[in-house]
Amino acid sequence: EAGVAQSPRYKIIEKRQSVAFWCNPISGHATLYWYQQILGQGPKLLIQFQNNGVVDDSQLPKDRFSAERLKGVDSTLKIQPAKLEDSAVYLCASSLAGGQVYEQYFGPGTRLTVT
Amino acid sequence: AQSVTQPDIHITVSEGASLELRCNYSYGATPYLFWYVQSPGQGLQLLLKYFSGDTLVQGIKGFEAEFKRSQSSFNLRKPSVHWSDAAEYFCAVGAGSGYSTLTFGKGTMLLVSP
Numbered sequence: 001e002a003g004v005a006q007s008p009r010y011k012i013i014e015k016r017q018s019v020a021f022w023c024n025p026i027s028g029h030a031t032l033y034w035y036q037q038i039l040g041q042g043p044k045l046l047i048q049f050q051n052n053g054v055v056d057d058s059q060l061p062k063d064r065f066s067a068e069r070l071k072g073v074d075s076t077l078k079i080q081p082a083k084l085e086d087s088a089v090y091l092c093a094s095s096l097a098g099g100q101v102y103e104q105y106f107g108p109g110t111r112l113t114v115t
Numbered sequence: 116a117q118s119v120t121q122p123d124i125h126i127t128v129s130e131g132a133s134l135e136l137r138c139n140y141s142y143g144a145t146p147y148l149f150w151y152v153q154s155p156g157q158g159l160q161l162l163l164k165y166f167s168g169d170t171l172v173q174g175i176k177g178f179e180a181e182f183k184r185s186q187s188s189f190n191l192r193k194p195s196v197h198w199s200d201a202a203e204y205f206c207a208v209g210a211g212s213g214y215s216t217l218t219f220g221k222g223t224m225l226l227v228s229p
Contacts, residue, residue, distance in 0.1 A: 004158070031215065042119075042205050042219030043159070056216060091158060095215065104217065106151075106158030 002026065004107035006092050012113045018080035021110045025073070025094030031055075032069055033104060034077050035091040043091055049075065050097075079112075087114045117142040117210045119220035127226040128196045136191040136223050138206030147209035148189040149217065150180055154202045162204075165189060176200070201227045 005024040013019050025032050030051050035043035046065065048056040051072040060067070064083070069075040079086055089109040095102040118141045128134050140146055147166055151159040163174025170182040180191045189206060203224050207217040 040221065042207070042221050043217075044219070045216060048216065093158075102215070103161050103164070104215075106160070108156065108158045 004092055004094055004105055006090075006107040006110055008110055009108065010111050010113075012115065013082055015084055015114050016081040018078065019082055019112065020076055020078045021090050021092075021112075023075045023077070023092030023107060025075070025092070026105055028096070029094035029105070030072070030097050031095045031102075032075050033093040033095075034067055034075070035093065037089040037091055037109070039088070046077070082112075082114045084114050087112055117146075117208050117218045119206050119208050119218055121204075121206055121220035121223050123223045124221070125224045125226065127228055129228050130198050131195050134191075134193045134196045134200070134225070136204050136206075136225070138189045138191065138220060139187050140189060140206070140208045141187065142208050142210060146189075148180075148182060149207040149209065150174065150178070150189075150191050151205045151207060151219075152176075152202050153205065153222075159205065162191070196225075196227055198227045198229070201225055 007022050032049045034046045036046050037043040046060045047067045049069040052069045067077045089111050091109045092107045093104040095104045120139045122137050149164045150162040153159045162178050163172050165172050165182045173179050178193050182189050203222045205222045206220045210216050
């Protein structure tokens with residue numbers, strides 16, 4: 001079974017530029033999560049999708065971050081414009097469904113450096 | 116709001132020695148608790164989880180954890196550490212709709228000495 005795929009694996013941009021990350025969840029997984037992991041901290045949930053609808057985006061900085069999950073499969077997370085404090089690893093995870101406590105499977109992450 | 120505290124930022128254990136990583140949680144209802152491991156450059160892998168029932172849960176790679184409600188703890192243990200166990204370990208509590216929203220601790224980095 002293929003795991004959660006993410007690209008790119010690494011990205012370096014200057015502040016005020018924009019960037020986009022892509023995630024392809026495990027086939028059949030209805031729920032998709034984006035986490036931000038700053039160095040020295042645990043992952044923090046940014047947004048959770050159930051199919052193509054948003055379940056929780058309470059911690060997403062909506063003035064600069066946006067995410068979409070068209071057709072309920074792949075998802076894209078965008079930052080525009082980026083700030084220095086956005087430097088982090090962005091993890092995507094998926095699970096069978098969000099209404100029950102299913103295991104979340106994580107991708108390898110995208111490491112973003114903002115200079 | 117729920118929270119997780121992992122008091123130890125780093126722990127060094129000799130290979131073959133036993134291991135215990137501490138985790139304390141704060142949550143107003145019955146918690147759903149998880150331990151994940153993250154190797155360098157990798158995503159998180161689930162080691163074990165507690166939902167209900169037996170308070171001692173077994174996981175992969177020889178790990179176990181014990182849920183103690185009176186102490187609000189969910190400590191991770193392994194009787195004999197291998198060099199390949201060196202990684203960062205995260206404790207998490209599930210909350211929200213269907214307990215699917217995970218709140219993670221800051222992690223404990225495990226170093227294994229020869």
